[in-house]
Amino acid sequence: MSYDFRSDNVAGAAPEVVNALAAASVGSADPYGNDPWSDNVTRRLSDIFETEVAVFPVATGTAANALTLSALVPPYGAVYCHDESHINTDECGAPENFTDGAKLVPLAGPGGKLDPDTLTAALGKAGIGVVHRVQPAALSLTQATEAGTVYRPEEVAALVDVAHGHGMAVHMDGARFANAIARLGCAPADVTWKVGVDVLALGGTKGGCLAAEAVVFFNPALAEDFGFLRKRAGHLVSKGRFLSAQLDAWLADDLWLRLARHANAMADRLSQGLAALPGAELAFPVEANEIFVRLPAAVADGLEAAGYRFYRWDGTLLRLVTAFDTPQAAVDGFLKIAKNLSEKA
Amino acid sequence: MSYDFRSDNVAGAAPEVVNALAAASVGSADPYGNDPWSDNVTRRLSDIFETEVAVFPVATGTAANALTLSALVPPYGAVYCHDESHINTDECGAPENFTDGAKLVPLAGPGGKLDPDTLTAALGKAGIGVVHRVQPAALSLTQATEAGTVYRPEEVAALVDVAHGHGMAVHMDGARFANAIARLGCAPADVTWKVGVDVLALGGTKGGCLAAEAVVFFNPALAEDFGFLRKRAGHLVSKGRFLSAQLDAWLADDLWLRLARHANAMADRLSQGLAALPGAELAFPVEANEIFVRLPAAVADGLEAAGYRFYRWDGTLLRLVTAFDTPQAAVDGFLKIAKNLSEKA
């Protein structure tokens, strides 16, 4: 047995989502999101978040993040974010593109998390009101983080307080939001709008959809011109039902959380098994579905030779990601080989 | 019986495409287009166009057009296009957005077509080399046109000659390219690269896919940095197989042409039936799957009252569009009611 742990975007799609898509493929429907599936998604998300939300489905997480930032930030604005955040490192300048030139201000923070003191200190040197400086306009948080950790509601609240206190809007990159909620066990509202998050880019793709993300505005009034921004970016899908049908199925009956719980459980099982090996060291607490682990070189090499795949993050630091469909057998097979290699080493 | 003739984007998706998508949903695959389905699409299009092409799937036609233009045109460039073209009227400024401010120069032309003399005259007044003027950089042709007509190869060739003679690249908006080829009966190469078209935005969505378009570069060298442009626009789908699996199935075994031939045949049947009614007048030759027809008001009203849907284009001018899945019974039912209404009027 072998398995690809490189990322949760190497996974396929959940059968419930695929079946819903197939069911939606027959007959006529109004285009551009004026269809029953899209209405359902808005209703479901309003229920899930316990408040009326405005929802805009798009096909990629990069679009969800960058479009959202473009709605929050003027072109002379600054977006404060973690220096390892996806928007800063892995979107080929999409945030700068969509915001027409706003600047990301990367901040360091352990375990992929920002902390309020670092943010406050950076804002203290920002030159607010000084015409030569880009102006703080948004804070971007990633939940779960790129390091596989999860912000607690009170951590988000503390960061939002600083941001709102400086007139900044708060964006949450939720490519793995489902994994965070599955871990926290709290209501989705508790870690978003109830603690001040303004807009969430909710990821469906990594969680079991084919290609579907939802920009969720907790204050629909803020979304007034978002439709135009989405259209001019080429992100208004004409047969909109095909994005919404995915999200509709994914959100129904807690499927999104059930899938995330599975991915998290597999990550727990995998990380616990690895942590028990001699010479292994977890770089961060495993709180979602990502594991960053240092393994002896011989073990890593042997696992690759056995057909398993993962990212060589940095030197001996490896990244392994579990997904909604990761079989327990794949985890166990991996651990078995790792243990054997470890004993030989 | 009733039917929605408003547009081919109210249609669902072809079963072959849906089935392929479902089949592609199982198991791991490399993300970001590095998957076997994507390779297949490139191979199929290279075969279909009888030349090696570089292919970039995206989810919307607006993205396909605007991204392509951004690869062809500097920000101080001008894109010459028909004044009724989709890029000029229906993309909320996406071409201006993606090109970072290039200017569309709309030209009039009967039947949705540009002609070489109009283009030549416009270029004569363009101020080429004059620093105060935007500089002609691309010609955009729509095939089939927004009026439902089709350029012949020699018509494209004549326009390309003018464009290339002025150092301009040639973009073809092929949202309904399949319908054009189905009508022309020529090889796809004959009306594209063999007559000088540089890049084709090939539309799959209207032709039976869920959401899939392909930017096709006939000279792969021109596409060198297109991947970066696509990524920073948020149009690189992470589970890329789900765009490519659609296109792969759609292009296989001439499905794309068979579906287009059906749509065209339904348009022929419908337009011929309508043309025979007293007081009816076709505005343009019906060469693809769009019909522009003037009908007496009582007839149009009666058809709507019977549940049929179509666009009120301009006053008494109606637009009806057939699709890959339009049932002949819908056409015949429509015509029967139209005839009855016509006789009463």
Add this chain to the structure above:
Amino acid sequence: MSYDFRSDNVAGAAPEVVNALAAASVGSADPYGNDPWSDNVTRRLSDIFETEVAVFPVATGTAANALTLSALVPPYGAVYCHDESHINTDECGAPENFTDGAKLVPLAGPGGKLDPDTLTAALGKAGIGVVHRVQPAALSLTQATEAGTVYRPEEVAALVDVAHGHGMAVHMDGARFANAIARLGCAPADVTWKVGVDVLALGGTKGGCLAAEAVVFFNPALAEDFGFLRKRAGHLVSKGRFLSAQLDAWLADDLWLRLARHANAMADRLSQGLAALPGAELAFPVEANEIFVRLPAAVADGLEAAGYRFYRWDGTLLRLVTAFDTPQAAVDGFLKIAKNLSEKA
């Protein structure tokens, strides 16, 4: 004697302005517009316009126009303007650049002027609220127009009514605003904010400055973030006194109007002389300092042979522009030769 009538930007600068600049060149002053000269300019313009204004000097008219539009228009916005307007034809896409891709909607109108019916009709087809269409956001008027005509206050009011009725802001390109006021004889307020103009790009360069324009906001609240927009466009001059000293001198003691009156008087003298020639025909009423005249080819050729310069606008249509410093002798010399040539012809 010969003279260059091609444009008012071939002229030098008024001695009063040059002297003020020299006087301002000694000693220290706060940079970036925080200097006494800049304060003076704001005070003078508030007096001249009889209301508190916010003023932003820049070095070029293109910057003044394009920056202003960027403050009024979202990137998915549309700017309605005359099809011969400078922003549409002579700024190499600067408005599209500064607005991050907004679209100019050019409208025809005789004598360089827009009329309310044309504007209303265009807005009726704009698709307001339709996500596929750019959204009407600003009306741009040129005063005096590119045809050398001048809008009356009631003409501006009627256009503004349409614009404001559609939620659009109103920009006035006042590269030759001084000439318009000199002709109208009204208070500057009467043809600007009192009839609803929101922002004026007031031109000093053509009127006798070296390089100085002022963006004048009639509602300072609208200008809140203009300073950032100007800076990020590279249009905040570090030794700001050198822009403001020009404007300060130009606005003092009605110099701007006295210079404009001279230019207009020379245009009147020149146009009246030309109109009296056989075969000559003025294309537009001469209301500012620009003359569009058709002259027999032999006359035009002879004048050029004699060393006079003017623009060959279109075929036999010539453009002649007078300036703040055009000597009467140059006008009379031109007319004398024109008369001689005319008699020979």
Add this chain to the structure above:
Amino acid sequence: MSYDFRSDNVAGAAPEVVNALAAASVGSADPYGNDPWSDNVTRRLSDIFETEVAVFPVATGTAANALTLSALVPPYGAVYCHDESHINTDECGAPENFTDGAKLVPLAGPGGKLDPDTLTAALGKAGIGVVHRVQPAALSLTQATEAGTVYRPEEVAALVDVAHGHGMAVHMDGARFANAIARLGCAPADVTWKVGVDVLALGGTKGGCLAAEAVVFFNPALAEDFGFLRKRAGHLVSKGRFLSAQLDAWLADDLWLRLARHANAMADRLSQGLAALPGAELAFPVEANEIFVRLPAAVADGLEAAGYRFYRWDGTLLRLVTAFDTPQAAVDGFLKIAKNLSEKA
């Protein structure tokens, strides 16, 4: 006596420059840079740099830098620069604006200088060719640096080697290039094109002009479309002679170097006097006209109380800048008070 040492942009303009401007203000001249003064500037700079250059005057340093970067970098590009560089900290996002969203990658380095190892290490992690990452496209060096230090020719050469080896162009921000050359005593070519610099933004404003900078392309072929970029940014001055007349006078007879030598000499005198005070400490070698010095708080406070002005850079670190017109008496007066205060403390 008091004096303003805050920056060299609080200074006025050199009499030679002002006189040249006044002389240029009379009579007609071709607009838009097609005037004899502009020709002179190109000729002078070609002589000074011992190679044929293409020159584009603009009114601000921000424009000179940002326009140049826009000519060198694609919108998905990355500009590597010092983290204290002006383009990164003091231009309100102008580089991001002009490049349509390229990203600055700030690197640390002592004394305001980059070093090749840091650059190489950063490029090693850049993800060249990876579609998710912005692509290294330009290196920006500041000469003299923001810390008042100066790159030696061999230092520039080593950095250029790394940049060119990665296919990056090299931009030099020369707002204080004159001060650097005055210090180095080398030929201007020796520290620019002969060691691989591609484009220099040569600053005249800080050195004695009113508002004039020159973008200098060492390879004129690279400048082919720069005229369009400048125009669409509103930086083509219509009465172009007024920029060029400044530069023409400033470059004539080594005036630019003479003025810079004076500023440098005043900085030397000032820094040497300060360094001799107890408790004073120069933060960086004084190699141009900027001094960064730590002074006891009582001394700094007393100097301000005496009417002298300087920047409180960071805590007790002060910045003092001398200019082309700084009187020796101002320096000596400052030092005398500083000494008195120091003795009392």
